[in-house]
Amino acid sequence: MTRFAAWAAIISGCLYFLMPMIGMTEFSLSMRRGVYSLDAYRVVMADPQFQATFAYSLIMALLTIVFGVLLVVPTAYWVQLKMPRMRPVVEFVTLLPLVIPAIVVVFGYIRLYNTSGWLPLTGSVTGTNLLLMFGYATLALPYMYRAVDTGLRSIDVATLTEAAQSLGAGWFRIMATLILPNVLSAVLSGAFLTLAIVIGEFTMAALLDRPAFGPYMQILGANRAYEPAALAVIAFAITWACMGLIQMVSRLSKHKRA
Amino acid sequence: MAFLELAHLDKSFGANHVVKDFNLSIDKGEFVSLLGPSGCGKTTVLRMVGGFEDPTAGTISIDGQDVTRLKSNQRKIGMVFQSYALFPNLTVAQNVAFGLKVAGIDKKETADRVKEMLTLIGLGDLGARYPFQLSGGQQQRVALARALAVRPKVLLLDEPLSALDAKIRASLRREIRAIQQRLGITTIFVTHDQEEALSMSDRVVVMTQGRADQIGTPFEIYNTPATRFVAGFVGTLNTFDATLTDPATGTVRMGDTQVVLNRQVKAAAGTPVALAMRPESATLGAGQPGDVTLTGRITEVQFLGAIIRITADLGRQSLTLDTFNRSETPPPAVGSEVTISLPHSGMVVLAG
Numbered sequence: 001m002t003r004f005a006a007w008a009a010i011i012s013g014c015l016y017f018l019m020p021m022i023g024m025t026e027f028s029l030s031m032r033r034g035v036y037s038l039d040a041y042r043v044v045m046a047d048p049q050f051q052a053t054f055a056y057s058l059i060m061a062l063l064t065i066v067f068g069v070l071l072v073v074p075t076a077y078w079v080q081l082k083m084p085r086m087r088p089v090v091e092f093v094t095l096l097p098l099v100i101p102a103i104v105v106v107f108g109y110i111r112l113y114n115t116s117g118w119l120p121l122t123g124s125v126t127g128t129n130l131l132l133m134f135g136y137a138t139l140a141l142p143y144m145y146r147a148v149d150t151g152l153r154s155i156d157v158a159t160l161t162e163a164a165q166s167l168g169a170g171w172f173r174i175m176a177t178l179i180l181p182n183v184l185s186a187v188l189s190g191a192f193l194t195l196a197i198v199i200g201e202f203t204m205a206a207l208l209d210r211p212a213f214g215p216y217m218q219i220l221g222a223n224r225a226y227e228p229a230a231l232a233v234i235a236f237a238i239t240w241a242c243m244g245l246i247q248m249v250s251r252l253s254k255h256k257r258a
Numbered sequence: 259m260a261f262l263e264l265a266h267l268d269k270s271f272g273a274n275h276v277v278k279d280f281n282l283s284i285d286k287g288e289f290v291s292l293l294g295p296s297g298c299g300k301t302t303v304l305r306m307v308g309g310f311e312d313p314t315a316g317t318i319s320i321d322g323q324d325v326t327r328l329k330s331n332q333r334k335i336g337m338v339f340q341s342y343a344l345f346p347n348l349t350v351a352q353n354v355a356f357g358l359k360v361a362g363i364d365k366k367e368t369a370d371r372v373k374e375m376l377t378l379i380g381l382g383d384l385g386a387r388y389p390f391q392l393s394g395g396q397q398q399r400v401a402l403a404r405a406l407a408v409r410p411k412v413l414l415l416d417e418p419l420s421a422l423d424a425k426i427r428a429s430l431r432r433e434i435r436a437i438q439q440r441l442g443i444t445t446i447f448v449t450h451d452q453e454e455a456l457s458m459s460d461r462v463v464v465m466t467q468g469r470a471d472q473i474g475t476p477f478e479i480y481n482t483p484a485t486r487f488v489a490g491f492v493g494t495l496n497t498f499d500a501t502l503t504d505p506a507t508g509t510v511r512m513g514d515t516q517v518v519l520n521r522q523v524k525a526a527a528g529t530p531v532a533l534a535m536r537p538e539s540a541t542l543g544a545g546q547p548g549d550v551t552l553t554g555r556i557t558e559v560q561f562l563g564a565i566i567r568i569t570a571d572l573g574r575q576s577l578t579l580d581t582f583n584r585s586e587t588p589p590p591a592v593g594s595e596v597t598i599s600l601p602h603s604g605m606v607v608l609a610g
Contacts, residue, residue: 155346156341156343159339159341159343160343160345162308162310162330162337162339162343163337163339163343163344163345163401163404164345164356165309165310165329165330165331166308166309166330166331166335166336166337166405166414167331167336167356167357167360167404167405167408168331168332168334168357168360168361168408169331169356169357169360170331173360178345178347181347182345182346182347
């Protein structure tokens with residue numbers, strides 16, 4: 001009986017998640033009447049707007065990842081090494097983006113950094129891009145911090161640091177040659193999660209009026225029928241590819257046990 | 259002047275005073291163990307020498323240079339940790355080469371030194387392995403090679419054998435001592451295992467509650483413990499309550515028996531003291547003339563292989579004695595009445 005109930009739960013769960021996706025994929029293939037075709041995908045791919053917004057979001061994602069790694073890895077390392085009592089506080093701070101909606105954050109940004117503010121970041125394109133990147137880094141913070149912190153906890157940070165110090169190494173060398181390589185798979189999983197968040201993000205990009213992939217999807221969705229479905233499938237594919245890459249990277253690191 | 263000098267070292271963590279006025283001079287090439295129970299401050303002393311803790315007061319000098327305020331990466335020390343602490347992302351060879359790379363030594367010399375070190379520890383062909391592919395004993399040997407590769411002035415060993423199983427511990431113990439003697443490197447070894455400390459060291463520092471209770475050769479520490487703590491911590495000991503009657507001749511009264519040790523005891527007449535004796539000093543049966551003889555009933559016989567440990571009830575207290583196993587003399591039966599003799603030479607008066 002319990003076996004039957006378990007299977008029933010699994011099957012209904014799968015149906016719940018898969019049916020909309022199957023429906024959406026089916027719809028995205030039905031642009032040509034009567035037969036399945038990739039026409040919707042062809043139209044989307046050929047759209048210069050698609051290419052431009054996708055490239056923009058990709059570059060923003062990369063910048064966000066670099067900034068996030070430079071911010072989170074040293075912070076998590078320092079908290080673990082020197083201020084373990086501060087861990088709950090830092091964890092709370094990193095969780096804030098999950099409870100404060102993006103729209104509140106971005107309104108706060110606009111209010112603080114507008115052209116009459118003390119740091120008029122929204123006054124220029126570069127400034128606004130920078131602001132958006134910081135916003136993305138905030139949104140990705142809970143995932144990035146958690147991934148890196150878990151990675152750091154799996155190694156004996158304090159003793160490895162002392163061993164390196166006794167061999168004459170300074171902070172920069174310890175970070176670059178020991179800490180970062182040892183949490184690389186954690187950093188990469190944080191990075192791919194960041195990529196997935198940034199590619200699909202709508203609120204911040206729309207309110208800061210930047211040509212990102214999220215707002216493009218929304219505009220397309222409001223005006224077309226089949227193309228948005230094709231875009232959604234593409235977005236899903238990218239997210240899943242990222243998840244696959246996380247798995248692959250964590251399996252490929254050769255200095256760990258299989 | 260000693261090669262490594264610790265003068266009036268003090269360390270407090272908040273209200274917790276863990277090291278109190280600790281003094282130690284170590285000669286070049288000497289192997290000194292810090293021995294004591296957990297929490298006695300031995301690891302803190304080692305960490306202060308390594309530069310991982312700042313002393314609250316006192317100075318540390320190595321080779322005539324005051325290093326008290328130097329950071330650990332400027333002290334030229336090699337450290338081996340209980341948990342090996344090999345860098346998991348580097349191969350064995352890269353681990354050993356790490357310190358040489360930091361020091362900016364050229365590739366050719368680094369490669370030669372790594373080879374020399376791996377040969378020294380007998381793992382010459384495992385340079386390409388990662389730490390997780392090695393056993394605990396092998397990892398600790400690599401950690402030793404890594405610490406020695408940079409030719410440090412002082413080698414610090416923080417309970418390096420504690421995480422290993424008994425057999426490997428014994429063999430690595432001999433190996434570490436042999437390498438240390440071959441290289442002539444000044445070494446401080448922290449352990450809570452008296453057997454390790456006694457078997458490896460030139461001198462042993464027995465520590466309790468942040469202080470050095472006694473500093474001496476293993477022979478001195480074992481045979482003439484200075485305090486009750488040292489006597490009780492190092493080896494097994496029988497103690498008898500006694501009163502000092504004549505400090506000049508070392509005469510003490512133990513119940514109705516008068517014992518003359520014929521050596522001076524530094525305490526006032528009338529002081530209650532403990533008369534201590536190692537289990538191997540006591541013998542079964544009548545001993546030499548002049549020995550203290552007692553009668554007792556055997557309560558326990560432990561057969562330990564080469565040694566038989568016998569516990570006897572003397573009425574007011576029990577006594578433990580060790581005899582060598584001889585195939586022609588089976589151990590006495592539990593419950594039998596025996597005579598036990600205690601030679602004066604094996605007795606130590608403990609006043610502290």
